[in-house]
Amino acid sequence: MVKVSGHSTWPEWIYIGVVVALLVWVGAEAWNVERLIEHVPADAQIIKVTGQQWFWTFEHADGTKEIGELHLQKGKPYKFEITSKDVIHSFNIPDYVVLQDAVPGRINTVWFVPKDTGEFPIQCREYCGLIHYNMRGTLYVEDTA
C-alpha cells in the first residue's frame, strides 16, 4: 500500500456523519419552506406579466395594461403568470423575493402578497441583450381604499 500517515479512521467517519447530518437538515428545512411558499391561495388575483426586449408589460385581471409600472393593492395575494415575447428574461422584485424566469412559449407562475405600501424596483435577472441592464420597472403598492 502507498505510504499514508492515517492511523485510525473513526475521526473521519464521525466527521462525515456530522456533515451528512447537516446536509439532511439543510435539505429538510429547504423542502419545508419551499412547500409552504409554493402553495398559492385560492383567491389570488392573476397578473399576466410579459417580458420583451427590454421592458415589462403587466395585464391585470380586468384587462388594463401597464408598461414598466405595476400598481397593486396592499395585503391582497397576487399570482403572476409570467411569459416572454422574445428571449428569456427573469421577472424579479428583490424586496419581495419574487423571482421567476419569463420563458417564451411557456407560462411560469409565482405568487406573493405585498405587505407594505411604497415603491419597489422591478428588474430583469436573466441576461437578455443590449439594454438588459436597464430592463427595470417599478412596483407601486397602494393602500386598499
Next chain:
Amino acid sequence: MKKIVGLSCMLTILLVLPTIQYVFAQDAPGEYLDRRVEIWNLFFRMMTVAFVIGAIVSGTLIWLVWRFRESNPKAKPTKYEEAGEW
C-alpha cells in the same frame, strides 16, 4: 467529541423552533404567509450554522498553520523525515 455534542444540540434546537413557528402560523385565518419572512428566516438560520461551522474549520486551519509551522519552537521532525520517504 464535545464539538459534535455541541453541534447536535444546536441542530435539534434549530429543527424544533421553525416547526413550532409555522404550526402556529397556519392557525391565523385570512393571513397569507409572507414569502419574504419565510425565505429570509431560512437564509439566516442556515447562515448561523454556516458561520459556526466556518468558525470551527477556519479556526482549526489557523491553529494548524500556527502550531505546525516549521518556525514554531515546539516543532519537531516528523518520523518520516529520517527515512526521507513520503
Next chain:
Amino acid sequence: MVLEIQKPRPIWQIMFSTHHTDVGLLYLITSLAALFMGGALALAIRLELFFPGAQIIADSMTFNRMFTVHGTTLIFLFILPFASAIGNYLIPIMVRYKDMAYPKLNAIAFWMIPPGFALIWLGFADFTWNAYAPYSIISAPGPAADMWIFGLKILGVSSILGAINFIVTILKCKHPDLPLSKIPLLAWAYLTSSLIMIVAMPTFAAALLMLLTDRLAVSGFFNPAMGGDPIAYQHLFWFTFHPEVYVLVIPAIGFMYEIIPRFSRKPIFSHSSGVAAFILLSIVGFASWAHHMYASGMSFTEKTVFMVGTLAAVPASAMHVFNFLATMWGGRIRFATPMMWSVGGIALFFSAGAGGVVNSAMPLDFVTHDSYWVVGHFHLFVMGTIAFGSFGFLYYIFPYVTGRMYNEKWGNIHFITSFIGAVMIFFTQHVLGLYGMPRRIFDYPPFPEWIAMNQFASIGGMLLGVSAAIFLANMIYSSAKGKEANMDDPWGIGGKYYYPYQQKNPHH
C-alpha cells in the same frame, strides 16, 4: 523557458515536438497567456462598475461582449489547458511510462486550442459564456456568435481527446508492478476528471450543433418560434457544465494532494479516502445539474430531486478538506509559496462549498438566482480554489520547468495580495447579490449600498491586478535570471519528488 530533456533545441522544434513535457510547456504558456488576457477583461469590468453610469466602456454591447469572453477564456483557455499542462508533465512520470499513451493525439489536442482561442477572441460574442437559447439564436449578432460556437466546438473536441489520452495513459500504460490503488492522488484526480469529461462533454457538443443549425433557421430545437424549447438547451448545457465544474476543481484538489504532504513533511493522511472521494464525486456529480435552473419554472418535485442530488455531492469535497487538515496535523510545515497557495485554496474552497450548500436550498434561489451572489460563489471556486491551487502548483513545478528558482519573497507577496483581493471581491459580491444586484449588468441604479459594495469589490479587483503583474514579472525574471535550482530538492525539505528528468523509464 523549457526544461531540456535532450540537448538544447531551437524553439520551433519544441513547438512541433510530441514529447509530453514539450506539449505540457505549450499548454502551460497558452493557459498563462489566456489567464492574463481574461484577467485584463475582468479588470475592465470591475472599473466599469466602480461608479454607476458608463465609465471606461462606451456601450453595453462592448461590456456584454467583454464579460462573455472573460468567462469563456478563463474556463476553457486557462483552467482546462493549465490542468492539461500539469498532467502532461507529471502523469506519465507518476505512472512510470515514457510519454503519454498517444503522443501525436496529445499534440493534436493542444494544437486545437489556438484556433479555438482565435475564434473566441476575434469574434468576441455577446451572449454570455452559457449562450442561453433563444437569445443566442434569435438575438445575438453574428458572425461573432457563430465563431464562438465553432471555437467552443473545437475546444470541446480538444478536451475530449486530452481526456482520452489521460485515461489510456493511466489505465493502460502504467508500470506493471504499479497497481491502480498505488498511483498518486494527483493521477487519480486526472483519471476521474477525465472520465467525467468523457461522459459530460459530448452532450454540450451536440447542443452546440443544434444551436448553430437553429441560428441558421434550418432547425428549431431551442427556438420557440419554430416550436422548440429553450429550457431543453439549458438542460443539455448544464448536464455538461455542472459536471464540468468538477472537471475543473478535481485537478486543483489533486495539486493540493501533491503539495500539502510535500511541505508538511508527512505522507497524505488517507490515500484511500482521497480516491474514494474522487470516485464518489465523479458519480454523484451527474445528479445535480438542474440546480442552475430552479427559476426556469421547474416543479416542486424536480427542484427537490436536484437539491438532494446537489447535497449528495458535498460529502466528497468535505472528505478532501478533512484529508488536507489531517495531513497538516502533526507535520513540520514549510510555508513556501506553493504551500501558502494550497492553504489559502483550502480556506476559500471551504467558504465556497459552504456558500454552495446554503445556496442549494431551493427557496434561497429566489434570492440568489442570477444575482451577484452566484458570481461571488463560483468565483470563489474558480479563482479561490482552482486558480489558487494552479498558481501554487505552478510555483511548485517552476524549478522543474525552467531549472531555476522563482523569487520566494515576491511569490509570497503575490499570494498575500491575491488572497486579500479575492476575499474583498468575492465575499462582497455575495452580499451584493443579497441586496438584489443582477449579474451581467453594464450599469446599475445608484443605490448607495450597491455603489459602496461595487467600489469595495473593484478595489479588491485592482489588488488582484497588481498581484498578477507581480506574478508575471516574477515568472519572466526568474525563468531568465533566477538562481539555479537544486534539482534534487529545490526547497531543501527532503522527501521524494516526482521529477521529470529523474524518472527511470521502466520500458527501456
Next chain:
Amino acid sequence: MSHTEHIEPIFRTSPERTAKMMAIMLGISVVGAAIFFGMWDYWISAPPVAGLGPAAQQPTAPVAVTGKEIQVSLSFVESADFRTLAFNALPGEPDNNPDIHANVGDKIIFDVVNSGKSFHAFGVTQEDEGFTGIIAGSEIASASNPLRPNQSGQSEFIPTKEGTYYYICTVPGHREQGMVGQIIVGPKQSSGTQTVKPTGASHNFEFNFVESSDFRTLGFNALPGEAGSNPEIRVKAGDSVTVKVTNTGKSFHSFGVVTNPEDFNSIVWNSAISSASNPLKPGQSGDVTFTAGATGTYYYICTVPGHSIQGMQGKFIVE
C-alpha cells in the same frame, strides 16, 4: 517508487531563450490585436437569420409595389376527436390560424394542403361569419368537391380595399369549429417613384431621440406630454422628404416610417435609418431622403423593438 536516477547534465533556461519566447508571444499578441481591433464592429454586423421576422426577410424593407407577392402556405389540421379544427396548428399552439398582413394591391398566393383526415375546402371572405361571400379566385376546391386528405391546391387573392378579410374552410361548420384566420389589409403602399409622380417639392425634418431619466418613456424631440414631442408631419404625396435623426439618449435607436406603429418591420419607401440590429449608438446621427408615397396616415417610429410602444412614434400624414 524508483525515480531517482539522473539524466545528466541539467540544462537550464537561458535569458536568451526567455527573451525569444517573450518576443514570439508578444508578436502573436500584436498581430492578433491588430486584426481584433481592426475588425471590431464587423463581427457583430450580421443579425442571426433565425431572428429576422417574416417581413424582414427581404433585406430592403417591404416597399409594397402593386404586384408585390405574399406567399402563404396553410394546412388544415384537426384535433384527434375532430371537434377542433384549425389552420397549421390547433388553438393554443404557436402558428395557429396565423394572421396575414397585406396591403391594398398586394397579391397573396395561398398554398393550402389538407393534412387532416376529413375533407376541407378553402376560401377568402369578408363576412365575419358563415361561409358565404367567397371572393372569386381565392377559393380552392369547394364544399361539394373538397380537398381530400393530403391533396393540396393554390389560389390567389388581391385585396382591393383596407380592412379585415378572413380565410376560412368553406365546408359548412368548419369555420365555426375554428378553421378561420384573419387577413389584415393595410393602406395602399407604393414606392412613390412608380405610382406617385415626384412633385419636386422637398421637406427637411430633424428629430432627436430623447429618453426619460428612467428610460421608461421615450420620444422624438421631447418626451410625450411635453411641448414639441413627436411632432405631426404633413407632406404631399410625391414630395421628397429628408429626415435627419440624432440619438441624444443613452441607449440605442433607429428610425423608420411605417404603416403600423406596432410593427417595426412595416417600413415603407426605404425610409429606414440604421436598424434595430445595428442601431445608432448614443451621440450618433444619420439621415435619409425618400419620396413620400401614396396618401394616407403613416407613422415614423424608433424601429428598436418596444421603443415605439414606449412613446417613440409620431404621425406622418401624406396628403
